[in-house]
Amino acid sequence: MTVTASRAPADVPETLLDVRDLLVRFRTHDGVIYAVNGISFELGRGERLGLVGESGCGKSVTNLAIIRLLPKPAGRIEGGQVLFDGEDLATLPENEVRHVRGRDIAMIFQDPMTSLNPVITIEEQMVETIVAHRKVSKRDARARAIELLGMVGIPRPETRLKSFPHQFSGGMRQRVMIAMALALEPKLMIADEPTTALDVTIQAQVLELISRLTTETGTSLILITHDLGVVAGMTDRINVMYAGFIVETATTQALFERPSHPYTVGLLHSMPRVDAHEGEPLIPIEGRPPDMRNAPRGCPFAPRCAWRLDRCWEDNPPLEPVERGVALVTTGPGATHRIACHNPPLPDEAELGRPTRPGHRPAPAPEGQLDELATLAAVVDGVTAELPR
Template identity: 55%
Template sequence: MSSKKPLLSVRDLVVEFTTERGLVRAIDGISFDVRHGETMGLVGESGCGKSVTSLAILGLIPSPPGRITAGSIQLNGRELVGLPESEYRKIRGSEISMIFQEPMTALNPVFTIANQMKDVLSRHQKIRGKQAKNRAIEMLELVGIPSPDKRINEYPHQLSGGMRQRVMIAMALSCNPKLLLADEPTTALDVTIQAQVMEQIVKLQHELGTAVVLVTHDLGVVAESCQRAVVMYAGRIVEQAPIIPLFKNPQHPYSAGLMASIPRIRADKVLELPTIPGTVPDLLHLPEGCRFADRCQYADDRCHKEQPSNKIKDNREVACFHPCGEA
């Protein structure tokens, strides 16, 4: 374990939603750290709680119906859970920023880019007018938007999806945040644009020293740009590890299944891409034991009855009774 204090520290976080069918625990006791300046992948399939986690960090769980019922989120040692709204607003966009999945709709259609960027700058950096505009142009240039002094006066609908996502990145980084939450930032984009946008995020992260939490289900993106990854399944963290060991030697059977199902150039021709059998359990009717047990080839009686606790070893954590790669 590194002696340096983590930038963000999430401990035993529980988020619950009241639905018509009952109380749903979207996140059930997750703990992880984000270190200064690192890129951490938050991986998992749809509905596993990735986005809820990032919204929880920003204090934006829609309430009602959702709320954080237990646990803590600390940014540089400062507790964020239970922070008054007025204090939280000062953090949003300045210390923690977020990029959303849908660049088409995430910007306000009836205001110019300049107007929206200046709002953020005047809110957090107290710079206005010409000065704010210059700063915004500077940021747009940094994210690789051609002729930013002209583009800044345009409306979002005049820009392409990739350009809009760049504007979002520029806006998110304009107040020098310490942490950037990127919720599937490239999912809605073309593959070529995806690569460019990711490249931009990674490049800026190095330049500005911002830590990034990259929420995605795209393992390829994670492998390329993250140092560490957290794998989530049905509201829990099943494994967290540095990237290379995680991809080379996944320990949780779920991670192993994910890695196996990545399309890749293989030595032998396979007729069918391997998949993980079964489906994700309904969050309303979770199994008593390990949540992955029903789909796991290694599962035994104990897996169905007890929840496995985290085993920490060599900088990695896995929640499994029968981790792969161990006898």
Template identity: 55%
Template sequence: MENILEVKNLHVSFDTHAGEVQAVRGVDFELKKGETLAIVGESGSGKSVTTKAIMRLIPSSSGSIKEGEILFAGKDLTKLSDSEMDQIRGKEISMIFQDPMTSLNPTMTIGKQIMEPLRKHRKLSKVEAKKKAIELLHLVGLPQPEARFKQYPHQFSGGQRQRIVIAIALACNPKILVADEPTTALDVTIQAQILELMKDLQQKMETSIIFITHDLGVVANVADRVAVMYGGQIVEIGTVDEIFYDPRHPYTWGLLASMPSMEIDQNEELKAIPGTPPDLLRPPKGDAFALRSEYALKIDFEYEPPVYKVSDTHLVKSWLLHPEAPKVEPPEIVKQRIRMMPGNYKKPLLVKEV
């Protein structure tokens, strides 16, 4: 399957009164045509900054892409002018933000807001744009789209507003859809509906999706591949099966252990990852996760780990995968999660440095 997007050695920094915050530090990944890539991690891990860099939405007054390439349709997006990006943003690459109420203009009807990208990018007439907008509202499952076309954002529920935002994002049939925690502001029932909607729309439209979330459990039935971010870096990336059934990085173990589950004893406490994310004003020496990891080796505090290849699709940035490292098993709670998943398997530990 061909790559539609390639991010290579991406570095993004912000200038603050306290100094330079190195928010993204050498991120590499590719997005394939028609797939969903989930990027997961705690707040402050660099997920949203990475996707905003792809959209070229890093504020120039304080932030900048220091290094790296973002290759899309034969172009490096980091080299394009603002006017050139305007032709890509919303048309070729669209974004769904976390809070639908702040994404919508409260003074405009939702119909006009959906028509806007249709008229700007697809050059449709008012009549054609209105017809297409109503089709989009129907596509995202909004009841009575013809009647609700003239209503304002405050007249809709949170879940309905998010459906409208999705309709706007899909208006120009983008090749890539970036969803930045699109369900966080919604209750669990509506969250499930929105996730199912996005999965269904992706199959119909063959749009590639980058799905950002802090909740690893959200992506289990949505993603094809998962990238785990910590301290501005991708520490593990693999297929959804590899991440859920065969996780190798201690941080991924921590995220899995902190997921609520109906299957585990309800009297058992959720396992929290100790400590706090690193201060990226002064990025730690060695492995950024070492101070929070009970599995940290002496080398973790001295040298940054290389990336090891578990399989063609599974890469892990951890000294624990070095051939001379002690053999370490995931904690029991993570093993429980793996055993409870259907079709679980255990691959042999065959890795090489890449």
């Protein structure tokens, strides 16, 4: 799957991160959790990539696998490679991974309160980070910390350095996290739902800050979020994930212009838009996400998919270009639009959010497979009667 374009167009950036067939499983008392099921993607230098999906789709686990922070001993990389700057992080010894983390790859998590140590001042935490990775004196590290806090817009950084995390508001804490992430001038920043816990006006502040600082420093960005609105404004390219698979990948522009996987189409139709026309109905994705304890079989989205065919139940489609016969480009603004789907929605179906071709019926589930569309229809059919008042 990883046919890198033979350095053809000039706008293909140099590859920084190359994830190949990444397989992550959790072995728990409840059985195996099939968290990430062999995904491949690349990230160019200076590129901003969005990983989009709902909870449990494997987007955060992908992130944790890249930086080797999977919860032990349950979570393990069971296959594939994570080539960062040519080095395979998946097999690197722990003490060497520690150097990459922080120095080359920085992380921002959803809840800044749990990622900062509550009993140590910001100063100690920042100085500790800098001194651990750089040969500098504490005094220089402190000066750098002040400079960074100023850069992320913390007023009076000298005094605020003495504060504890709880003395900051949520937005300010996330700014501190960004300052710490940037302290070592990383090549890659991974932001996992960085603004989900924040109010919308504060979210705008923090996103603007991340965008500005990564652009200025040329840092690559992986932005993990469930919010298609956030990635629309923040990224160059997007991977849509479902049930541990990448189901659609394209440049941000192409993805929104021509969403081609039924799941992406469903996501776009199930969220109200503030600029939508009056009375535009929402079309929810029926049913619920799959139980990740079941080994993948067939297309993971088939139980909820209105476009499914018989083969979707048995045969999981590979990620292939929407338009056949084009050279595969995996990064940059000319990246090939690819989907994993046997029966993709036509453009006008994508626009409407449901299949319109005559005679199409979602293929019924084979014995023993859960059909979310059918269970729902059965329940709703049973309740057409009015509730007595």
